[in-house]
Amino acid sequence: MAEKWTKHKNEINLINPANKRNIDIIVVGTGLAGGSAAATLAELGYNVKTFCYQDSPRRAHSIAAQGGINASKNYQGDGDSDYRLFYDTVKGGDYRSREANSYRLAELSGNIIDQCVAQGVPFAREYGGYLDNRSFGGVQVSRTFYAKGQTGQQLLLGAYAAMNRQINRGKIQAFNRHEMLDLVIVDGKARGIIARDLITGKLERHSAHAVVIASGGYGNVFYLSTNAMGSNVTAAWKIHKKGAFFANPCYTQIHPTCIPVSGEHQSKLTLMSESLRNDGRIWVPKKIEDAKAIREGKKRPNDLSLEERDFYLERRYPSFGNLVPRDVASRAAKERCDAGFGVNKTGQAVFLDFASAIERYGKERASIHGNHNPSKEEIRNYGKQVIKEKYGNLFQMYEKIVDEDPYETPMMIYPAVHYTMGGIWVDYNLQSTIPGCFVLGEANFSDHGANRLGASALMQGLADGYFVIPYTIGDYLAQDIRTGKIPTDSKEFDEAEKNIQDTLDRLINNKGSHSVDYFHKKLGHIMWNKCGMARNAQGLKEAMAEIRALREEFWKEVRVPGSQYEFNSELEKATRVADFMELGELLAKDALNRNESAGGHFREEYQTEEGEALRDDENYMYVAAWEYNGDPATEILHKEELIYEEIEVKTRSYK
Numbered sequence: 001m002a003e004k005w006t007k008h009k010n011e012i013n014l015i016n017p018a019n020k021r022n023i024d025i026i027v028v029g030t031g032l033a034g035g036s037a038a039a040t041l042a043e044l045g046y047n048v049k050t051f052c053y054q055d056s057p058r059r060a061h062s063i064a065a066q067g068g069i070n071a072s073k074n075y076q077g078d079g080d081s082d083y084r085l086f087y088d089t090v091k092g093g094d095y096r097s098r099e100a101n102s103y104r105l106a107e108l109s110g111n112i113i114d115q116c117v118a119q120g121v122p123f124a125r126e127y128g129g130y131l132d133n134r135s136f137g138g139v140q141v142s143r144t145f146y147a148k149g150q151t152g153q154q155l156l157l158g159a160y161a162a163m164n165r166q167i168n169r170g171k172i173q174a175f176n177r178h179e180m181l182d183l184v185i186v187d188g189k190a191r192g193i194i195a196r197d198l199i200t201g202k203l204e205r206h207s208a209h210a211v212v213i214a215s216g217g218y219g220n221v222f223y224l225s226t227n228a229m230g231s232n233v234t235a236a237w238k239i240h241k242k243g244a245f246f247a248n249p250c251y252t253q254i255h256p257t258c259i260p261v262s263g264e265h266q267s268k269l270t271l272m273s274e275s276l277r278n279d280g281r282i283w284v285p286k287k288i289e290d291a292k293a294i295r296e297g298k299k300r301p302n303d304l305s306l307e308e309r310d311f312y313l314e315r316r317y318p319s320f321g322n323l324v325p326r327d328v329a330s331r332a333a334k335e336r337c338d339a340g341f342g343v344n345k346t347g348q349a350v351f352l353d354f355a356s357a358i359e360r361y362g363k364e365r366a367s368i369h370g371n372h373n374p375s376k377e378e379i380r381n382y383g384k385q386v387i388k389e390k391y392g393n394l395f396q397m398y399e400k401i402v403d404e405d406p407y408e409t410p411m412m413i414y415p416a417v418h419y420t421m422g423g424i425w426v427d428y429n430l431q432s433t434i435p436g437c438f439v440l441g442e443a444n445f446s447d448h449g450a451n452r453l454g455a456s457a458l459m460q461g462l463a464d465g466y467f468v469i470p471y472t473i474g475d476y477l478a479q480d481i482r483t484g485k486i487p488t489d490s491k492e493f494d495e496a497e498k499n500i501q502d503t504l505d506r507l508i509n510n511k512g513s514h515s516v517d518y519f520h521k522k523l524g525h526i527m528w529n530k531c532g533m534a535r536n537a538q539g540l541k542e543a544m545a546e547i548r549a550l551r552e553e554f555w556k557e558v559r560v561p562g563s564q565y566e567f568n569s570e571l572e573k574a575t576r577v578a579d580f581m582e583l584g585e586l587l588a589k590d591a592l593n594r595n596e597s598a599g600g601h602f603r604e605e606y607q608t609e610e611g612e613a614l615r616d617d618e619n620y621m622y623v624a625a626w627e628y629n630g631d632p633a634t635e636i637l638h639k640e641e642l643i644y645e646e647i648e649v650k651t652r653s654y655k
């Protein structure tokens with residue numbers, strides 16, 4: 001296993017520099033995965049065209065990543081290694097990921113940090129100048145590198161700077177505010193895309209020898225999620241409809257530490273980074289009367305003594321405590337709230353409390369300052385200072401949204417949709433089932449199995465973009481060195497453009513009675529209630545029927561104001577929601593097919609007596625790769641068997 005990637009790289013085809021200059025590559029998406037890929041491919045000599053729907057690559061959703069990025073550098077000397085990161089990833093994913101991919105990810109993780117440091121990414125450092133680390137869920141080492149609570153933003157600035165260098169050299173042509181609406185296949189190979197210029201509204205044809213899709217995740221199928229408002233499935237869904245298999249769509253990550261839903265008019269949820277679980281302790285009252293009193297505003301959380309608080313993660317999972325993986329922490333929060341212990345008005349919130357950390361850090365800092373007999377107030381002030389240095393921007397964000405001071409009173413949190421482990425099926429070269437169409441980052445199904453460990457998405461996106469695709473794409477493109485430019489006046493381009501034009505005309509001319517958001521919200525309700533944190537066969541069957549009916553209503557009743565030939569954000573949303581309406585049904589179908597619980601997929605029928613996920617390795621140790629055949633309800637299932645040679649498959653336990 002440890003040699004596999006090196007051996008693979010040594011054996012695949014290379015293209016000499018002169019020939020690379022004759023090869024064009026389209027990269028759809030310029031977040032961390034697409035941005036890093038575009039910069040590196042252009043540096044290698046390929047002609048790259050990039051596409052993103054924002055006004056600048058700098059605004060990709062990757063910018064939102066707060067907590068950090070993992071790497072097995074073992075800077076803390078706490079026993080980390082490539083093997084341990086690999087092991088944690090496979091176990092964290094509930095034994096539903098590919099061993100070889102997870103190993104490669106761990107092996108490349110250190111290179112990513114070196115690359116980003118060389119670009120000038122300002123990772124947090126310790127007093128002595130060494131890079132600092134913190135811990136994320138599901139591991140017992142500190143391997144997460146971070147830049148305050150803005151890790152994604154800083155990494156994206158690094159990738160964007162690398163892209164800009166290539167734009168300046170003329171090796172990247174950047175098409176911002178352009179949305180890919182279809183893939184063009186010529187003679188069975190991906191040869192281009194149809195994109196809409198979102199400012200003028202015109203459709204454009206772009207050809208290339210290969211197309212790389214790095215369009216991010218599809219969490220917004222749930223309407224409310226921590227994803228950026230624009231995040232969508234369109235690019236991935238369009239290639240799926242053209243032949244790329246969609247893998248494990250039901251594996252959705254519900255993140256335990258988000259600001260709870262406040263009402264029906266909300267369109268976005270806010271994450272409180274997992275890094276906070278390094279120092280925050282999660283609890284609800286032990287007595288149901290106290291929970292009720294807190295909900296009714298008759299008691300404050302700080303009125304309860306330590307003995308009156310149930311630190312339920314520490315109680316249930318003593319070895320990992322508050323740092324259990326996200327799926328485990330989310331389910332435990334739901335269990336307590338369902339049992340009546342929720343602490344906000346709706347009963348759907350638990351506390352994340354920093355009082356102990358403030359005291360612990362306060363004593364330590366007082367001692368460093370030579371104050372060996374500090375008062376309570378001095379301890380609190382020192383402690384708050386440390387917490388502010390570590391998480392200041394997150395605390396400020398919480399205070400602005402909730403209007404409570406989290407230094408003084410515990411935060412309230414509840415699980416929310418955050419990330420999608422499912423995505424387009426890719427092989428070890430990151431190629432989809434369409435030759436010449438590669439998929440990177442959150443858009444592919446790749447490395448995380450049924451649950452992703454925190455700080456691993458940035459690692460995966462950058463591994464894919466900086467270190468995997470630059471090698472593997474050459475293996476495919478070696479056959480194209482004499483192909484020459486791909487023309488865009490072929491019947492395949494005509495057909496693809498016509499199909500899109502028809503869809504846009506239909507949406508604009510529909511003149512229905514409801515807005516796009518009306519339908520998106522309804523879809524979100526179905527998804528969250530029946531395909532969310534807990535699912536069962538009955539609910540999933542109902543969800544499939546309800547989504548289908550909603551989709552029909554959408555096409556009859558949706559209203560899109562304005563015209564195609566202008567900046568029309570409602571039209572953009574309409575095309576995206578139309579695709580979510582189809583994906584939603586496939587997601588429910590996949591969840592219904594998987595008669596087991598694993599990671600982020602929790603089927604109520606399959607749980608242990610203690611409420612833990614119950615896998616069925618005999619029947620479901622496979623990747624479910626769905627082939628489109630004209631209707632989400634009748635898609636064809638292909639199974640990729642998962643084989644474990646390096647790691648013993650066990651019941652996943654964090655107790």
Ligand SMILES: Cc1cc2nc3c(=O)[nH]c(=O)nc-3n(C[C@H](O)[C@H](O)[C@H](O)COP(=O)(O)OP(=O)(O)OC[C@H]3O[C@@H](n4cnc5c(N)ncnc54)[C@H](O)[C@@H]3O)c2cc1C
Nearest residue numbers: 029030031032033053062065067068180216441442457458
């Ligand atoms: C709030 C939040 C915090 C997070 N924190 C962390 C963290 O601390 N650590 C971690 O590892 N992970 C974190 N994650 C997850 C991580 O941020 C994402 O998984 C990752 O950034 C996705 O990167 P990406 O490049 O695959 O996609 P994105 O960054 O989503 O980029 C997608 C790109 O595709 C483009 N695009 C999409 N569709 C089209 C189309 N049809 N046509 C043209 N362009 C298109 C977009 O314009 C954009 O450029 C966090 C996620 C959230 C929501």
